[in-house]
Amino acid sequence: MKLHDVALSGNCYKVRLFLGLIGQKAELVPVDLMGGAHKRPAFLAINPRGQVPALEDGELRLGDSHAILVYLALRYAEPHWNPQDAVTQGRIANWLSFSANEVQHGLAQTRVIQLFKRPGDLPAAQAKGRHALELLDATLADHRWLAQTDEPSIADIAVYPYVALASEGGLEPSGYPYVQDWLGRIRALPGYIAQPAF
Known part of the structure; x- marks a missing residue:
């Protein structure tokens, strides 16, 4: 591979x-x-x-x-990473879409503008990024994992990186306590690897 x-x-x-x-x-x-x-x-x-x-x-x-x-x-x-029941599949698809839209056009875009000096509307991207963090925090206030399962799924892995890297785009996830707890849970998983620093 x-x-x-x-x-x-x-x-x-x-x-x-x-x-x-x-x-x-x-x-x-x-x-x-x-x-x-x-x-x-x-x-x-x-x-x-x-x-x-x-x-x-x-x-x-x-x-x-x-x-x-x-x-x-x-x-x-293992099956818990992508359970095949209809409800969980719908939830995972929702978070994959969230990753490709709200996260990509908010948190990822702020990082590209700030870190890599690419052109873009930084205030607009940061506003989208804050909105993404608010949505995440609201979900994680009631659930340990994004797909509302007992164990993590690919939904969590899809969303995690740009949330964890949000400070590189001028946003700080520390203001979102449930997001912080979730980041910690992912970092504690066996086999976790960190993103290299810029």
Whole structure:
């Protein structure tokens, strides 16, 4: 198994973190984004969307961090990571969407603007990020895990990275006590790996 990876990418970190939590080994293949490697034919043959992360597992070529989490959970992980009952599947899908929308356009965007000096509307992104943290805090006030299960699921792993990295975008999750407790629960999981510092 190979994971085409960028060390500082929160989306790549989702996959690395999940691999650690489920004890699954993968060869990390660094992708030179600044050099445009993700837009060259060799990489596009793996992920035609030209984005990281991308996974190769046997004949499978798969892009998108959430798609990779779903695949790894079903193929290699214990059932609690992606329970197949309709209610839990609906809840997980909701949080994967939240990760791709509210988190990506808020918390992740603030980090890209602040840390990597990319253009963007920082106040608007920070407002979206604060709203995402408020929604998370409200859910976690009543539930230990996002899918309202007894154990963590891929919903938690999908949302975790950019919340944990929120301070790099000028937002501080410490003002959200239930979010803080949840971050601590994830960090305490066996096999947890930290995101490298910038």
